[in-house]
Amino acid sequence: MQRKILVVEDNEINRAILWEILTPEYDVLEAENGKEALDILAVDADKISLILLDVMMPVMDGYTFLDHIKNDSRLSLIPVIVMTQSDTEADEIAALSHGATDFVPKPYRIEVILHRVKSIINLRETAAMINELQYDRLTGVYNHEYFYQMVKKRLEEDPDGKYTIVCSNIDNFKLVNDAFGNKAGDELLKEVASISMRSAGDTGFCGRIGADRFLVFQKTEIERKDRASFNPEIDFGASAIFKNITIRWGIYEIKDRTIPVEQMCNRAMLAVNSIKGKYNQFFKVYDESLRDTLIRERMMTQELDRALGDEQFMIYYQPKYSLKDNCIAGAEALVRWNHPEFGLMSPGEFIPLFEKNGYIPKLDIYVWEHVLISMNEWRKNKIDILPISVNVSRADAFHFDIVNVLKELTYKYGVDPQYLHLEITESAYTESSLMIVETVDRLREAGFVVEMDDFGSGYSSLNMLSRMRLDILKLDLEFTQNETSKKEEESILEDIIAMAHKMHLKIMAEGVENESQLQRLKKAGCDYVQGYYLSKPMCEDEYLKLIITAKEA
Numbered sequence: 001m002q003r004k005i006l007v008v009e010d011n012e013i014n015r016a017i018l019w020e021i022l023t024p025e026y027d028v029l030e031a032e033n034g035k036e037a038l039d040i041l042a043v044d045a046d047k048i049s050l051i052l053l054d055v056m057m058p059v060m061d062g063y064t065f066l067d068h069i070k071n072d073s074r075l076s077l078i079p080v081i082v083m084t085q086s087d088t089e090a091d092e093i094a095a096l097s098h099g100a101t102d103f104v105p106k107p108y109r110i111e112v113i114l115h116r117v118k119s120i121i122n123l124r125e126t127a128a129m130i131n132e133l134q135y136d137r138l139t140g141v142y143n144h145e146y147f148y149q150m151v152k153k154r155l156e157e158d159p160d161g162k163y164t165i166v167c168s169n170i171d172n173f174k175l176v177n178d179a180f181g182n183k184a185g186d187e188l189l190k191e192v193a194s195i196s197m198r199s200a201g202d203t204g205f206c207g208r209i210g211a212d213r214f215l216v217f218q219k220t221e222i223e224r225k226d227r228a229s230f231n232p233e234i235d236f237g238a239s240a241i242f243k244n245i246t247i248r249w250g251i252y253e254i255k256d257r258t259i260p261v262e263q264m265c266n267r268a269m270l271a272v273n274s275i276k277g278k279y280n281q282f283f284k285v286y287d288e289s290l291r292d293t294l295i296r297e298r299m300m301t302q303e304l305d306r307a308l309g310d311e312q313f314m315i316y317y318q319p320k321y322s323l324k325d326n327c328i329a330g331a332e333a334l335v336r337w338n339h340p341e342f343g344l345m346s347p348g349e350f351i352p353l354f355e356k357n358g359y360i361p362k363l364d365i366y367v368w369e370h371v372l373i374s375m376n377e378w379r380k381n382k383i384d385i386l387p388i389s390v391n392v393s394r395a396d397a398f399h400f401d402i403v404n405v406l407k408e409l410t411y412k413y414g415v416d417p418q419y420l421h422l423e424i425t426e427s428a429y430t431e432s433s434l435m436i437v438e439t440v441d442r443l444r445e446a447g448f449v450v451e452m453d454d455f456g457s458g459y460s461s462l463n464m465l466s467r468m469r470l471d472i473l474k475l476d477l478e479f480t481q482n483e484t485s486k487k488e489e490e491s492i493l494e495d496i497i498a499m500a501h502k503m504h505l506k507i508m509a510e511g512v513e514n515e516s517q518l519q520r521l522k523k524a525g526c527d528y529v530q531g532y533y534l535s536k537p538m539c540e541d542e543y544l545k546l547i548i549t550a551k552e553a
Helices: 011-024 032-049 062-070 089-097 110-134 144-157 172-181 182-200 220-225 261-273 288-302 306-310 348-355 360-380 394-399 400-413 426-431 433-445 462-467 477-484 491-500 513-522 540-552
Strands: 003-008 027-033 046-053 080-084 102-105 165-168 203-210 212-219 247-253 284-285 314-321 327-339 343-345 388-392 422-427 449-455 474-475 506-510 529-531
Touching: 003 032, 011 110, 027 032, 027 540, 032 062, 046 062, 046 110, 046 513, 062 080, 062 089, 062 506, 080 110, 089 102, 089 529, 102 110, 144 165, 144 203, 144 212, 165 182, 165 261, 172 182, 182 203, 182 212, 212 474, 247 261, 261 284, 261 288, 284 360, 288 348, 306 348, 306 360, 314 360, 314 540, 327 348, 327 360, 327 540, 348 360, 360 388, 360 394, 360 400, 360 422, 394 433, 400 422, 400 433, 422 433, 474 491, 477 506, 477 513, 491 506, 491 513
Parallel strands: 003 027, 003 046, 046 080, 080 102, 247 284, 327 388, 388 422, 422 449, 449 474, 474 506, 506 529
Antiparallel strands: 165 212, 165 247, 203 212, 314 327, 314 529, 327 343
């Protein structure tokens, strides 16, 4: 494919001469003045390798044209050779001062023009290639490979210097692209790159690694003195798009120079990953405990399939109580991992790994089936079946036909669907509302009882409640504890419960830890409660004893 050259010349004969000279090797575009040339560049700037420009033209002369393209970051990269009848030093200086790359006099000398054009295009393409190998095209900072090279070089040149690598992470960057488009996302990345460059100072530098992560290499003492420069909340002025954008920073102080630069950067990334999503925590300095955590997580990740196959997961039951009838009303099924090396682990340690690796649907089905197996055994042993709540993840609806899977499982084990309560988190309703609403309708039509879990955890679901049919609203632990600690006239607890009852919903409150909370919930009209004050999660045998004892009482 031939390279394109734009000839900007008002004289038709001169354009024809240049066309004859250049067309054997190049694709030639023509413009009669600077304005026409700018119109062509607006469409084809990325395709043009060089501009041959006359100075004296009507409408827009060559110097004005040069001033325009010099102030445009995209156009300023295109080399320009100025052509003029005058061959004085003053004219040459004038052209170069306006941003021209080279200067040739008229009349045209064929070999001179061809050599100049070829030389400048080759020079530009070589420079562009080097630039692409070293810099990130969007933000202008080093790309990750060149950043690594520069860190290694600096550490070799200054063996006694104390340096730090800082890694940034933009909270929910993908949501910016999804909500406002890639252009808005690009502007955000440029701003974060600018912040990183300012933070690096005169002695440091920065690079981009991955879609939304930047690395800063700088003197350790500068980082300690000026940590405030790593502002977690960016001020974008009047731009409403970027309001409440938060950046977190992971810091690795280079102490062991024997490890590869890539590993140093990984440690900074590990530090920032460890605070991802944590409220009001924006900085984390790497320490060896983070490395130990990573090793442990990798071991666990590698064992997920085997753990499911070996049935290392145990079901625990946390009883629920009816405040109206003062008796046990069922339980929530909670999963624990009985790891052969690490022992009994709580969900908070392994559920994030399952979410990250796409194993949540497999774990959910495992729990559903084992709960139903137990309920079938209880029924055979003449033990009254009480409803058991199980978790349903948002991912389940995307991975399989959840309604048919649950119907087949309850049929297989002879359990009436009404005894399997399905807890779907409040966030799932807000993030995938249409799909979840349709799924909930189908589940209820099949006879399952559906609960909204974690209500009041920070999402805006009041509108959702009017759009969908539910059976039970489960108040989030923190919501329960916060509202029961307030005076009645300052709390919205009674209002939420009254609203739910008006919509024919039952209220379940979790996190009950003392008698005062229990009495407050009872007075407010809450239907069911759950919490450590009443009972901790227990193994199946203990739960069965509790049911039998309660029946005999």
